[in-house]
Amino acid sequence: MPATRTSSETPGETTGARSSGELARPLAPSEGVTARSADTEDRADRHVARWRDHWIDVDFDDEIEAITVRIGLISKFFDDARAAAASEVGLADFEYKTLHMLMIRDTPGHASPTALAKDLDISPAGMTGRLDSMEKAGWVRRTASVEDRRKISVEATKAGIEIWRRAMDLRGEAETRLLETLSPERRTELAALLKQLTLRIEDE
Amino acid sequence: MPATRTSSETPGETTGARSSGELARPLAPSEGVTARSADTEDRADRHVARWRDHWIDVDFDDEIEAITVRIGLISKFFDDARAAAASEVGLADFEYKTLHMLMIRDTPGHASPTALAKDLDISPAGMTGRLDSMEKAGWVRRTASVEDRRKISVEATKAGIEIWRRAMDLRGEAETRLLETLSPERRTELAALLKQLTLRIEDE
DNA sequence: GACGAATAGTTCGCCAGCGAAGTAGCTTCC
DNA sequence: GGAAGCTACTTCGCTGGCGAACTATTCGTC
Structure with missing residues (x-):
């Protein structure tokens, strides 16, 4: 357990973990941050500021908190x-996710229900339900295996x-529209x- | 609509948007990537490789795809x-999220149900349900407003x-444990x- | 000052997903 | 060769969430 963040009631005692200082930081050391991005607040900045007030x-590193918030925002996007x-094309979200998982695997287009359930992080029971409705809609088909009749x-x-x-x-x-905000070099750095x-x- | 990615059936026709080349890229141009990170594949790398096979x-930029996959993985973490x-402490996930949203807002510790529902991205009906069970559990309290009895x-x-x-x-x-993988300078870059x-x- | 529109919250019926229990079929081993 | 146990899938009952009415209250307007 690193970074012991106790619920101690000693307000001024946590300066060590804090990053530089006030909200509009002087400018990140990494070369070439656009002016806009350096002096404009995003939601994460505002969150951290409110937090500090x-x-x-609570002993938080502002920058770590900002990163986690931003990852969450981007992921939500x-x-x-x-x-x-x-x-837009008339699919339920879960139908798209299921089809997608089915298509991007190493055996594109077909898989066992259990394998699919594991990949999608849902229960076998949930998988059965999804497949029922998707088979009815005509997006997938269930076929019995010949050599092992359970499969x-x-x-x-x-x-x-x-x-x-x-x-x-x-x-x-x-996705492309968003990430083209960054130059190719920046994208490589980010990746x-x-x-x-x-x-x-x-590594777990 | 930039980056027209048609479903065309012309296999070799999409070389333009591809990034550098084979899986183990020579090494990203950004200074100082650790050896491990440059020559070890992560799930995103494997996904992109399979995709290409x-x-x-499909006209995808490998790097953009890898970034989106990684954002998803980190967010899931x-x-x-x-x-x-x-x-661990005995809260349902939705209870934690509700309490958290309640506490980090600019008026920490109290809010209207609708405002909370908006922040949590759930419906008013869902909010009522959450509050019912959380009030029963004793984590929150509903108090009527005096000046506006609807509130x-x-x-x-x-x-x-x-x-x-x-x-x-x-x-x-x-969160700290994961992000301490990066040096403070790297974290600043990432942020x-x-x-x-x-x-x-x-900006929408 | 009263009637219609807007707003805050709840209720109702429905759906997707979960966990646990059930069924069917394969495998192992004495 | 047959009983025990494992594996693959389905069924069942429950829960959290949604969308659409519904109720109660306030606001706006003439």
């Missing part, structure tokens, strides 16, 4: 974009693949920094 | 950490505040890059 006895893309293969239908592709294109547009974190996560 | 006719912290104020109880603080400390530990994106999002 009201919960002065992607989630919303995905949901919007799905509904079932879920396959995307032609219609399912088609509609998924349309939703995916819309979704990709939104590398994020990768350090995902590798850490995969 | 199976969906060669934070979500899981939050849920684990909540259950209700939701307030966190002492017990609610206490248990929220305990969960939050646990959650913060997990700045992410801020460019959140500012863009806030």
Whole structure:
């Protein structure tokens, strides 16, 4: 347990972990941050500022807090974009997610219900429900395996693949639109920094 | 609509948008990426590689795809950490989220149900349900307003505040543990890059 | 000062997902 | 070769959330 963040009631005692200082920091050391991004507050900045006002006895590193908030905001943006893309073409969010997972796996277009459930982080029971409604809608098909009659293969239908592709294109547009805010060099930097974190996560 | 990503069936026609090339890129141009992070694949790398193998006719920028996948993974890590912290102290995930939103707002500890529902991105009906069960559990209290009898104020109880603080400390530990993977300078870089994106999002 | 519109919150019926229990089929091993 | 145990999927009852009415109160306007 590093970074012991006690609920101590000693207000002024936590200066050590704090980052530089007031809200509009002088300018990040990393070269070439645009003026706009340096002196304009985003929601994360405002959150941290409010936090400092009201919960002065909580020992938080401002920058870590800001990063987690921003990751959450960006992730929400992607989630919303995905949901919007799905509904645009007439898919429920869960239908898109299921089709997507089905298509991007190493055996594109078919999988066992259990494997799919694991990938989607839902229970086997939930998977059954999804497949029931999606089979009825015509996006997937269940076919029994011959060599092991317990096994079932879920396959995307032609219609399912088609509609998924349309939703995916819309979704990709939104993602691209956002990330083109950054220059290619910046994107490479960002990708590398994020990768350090995902590798850490995969190490458990 | 930038980045027209059609569902065209012309496989080799999309080379323009691709980033550098094979999976293990020579090494990102950004200074000082650790060796480990440059030559080890993470889940996003594997996803992109598989993608390229199976969906060669889809026009994706590898790096943009990798970034979105990584943001998703990191966000999921934070979500899981939050849920684990909540259950550790005996709170349902939705209870923690509600208490948290109640406490971090500019009027810490109390708010109207509608305002809270908006912040939490759930419906008014859902809010009523949450408050019913949380009031029964003793984490919040509903008090009627005097000057406008339609209005209700939701307030966190002492017990609610206490248990929220305990969960939050646990959650913060997990976040700190992950982000300490990066040096303070790297964290500053990351925060700045992410801020460019959140500012863009806030611009709509 | 009274009637219509707007607002705050609750109630109702529905749906997606979960956990636990149930069923069916394969595998192992004596 | 058959009983025990594992695996794959389904069924059932419950819960959190949504959207759409509904109730109560205030505001706006003439």
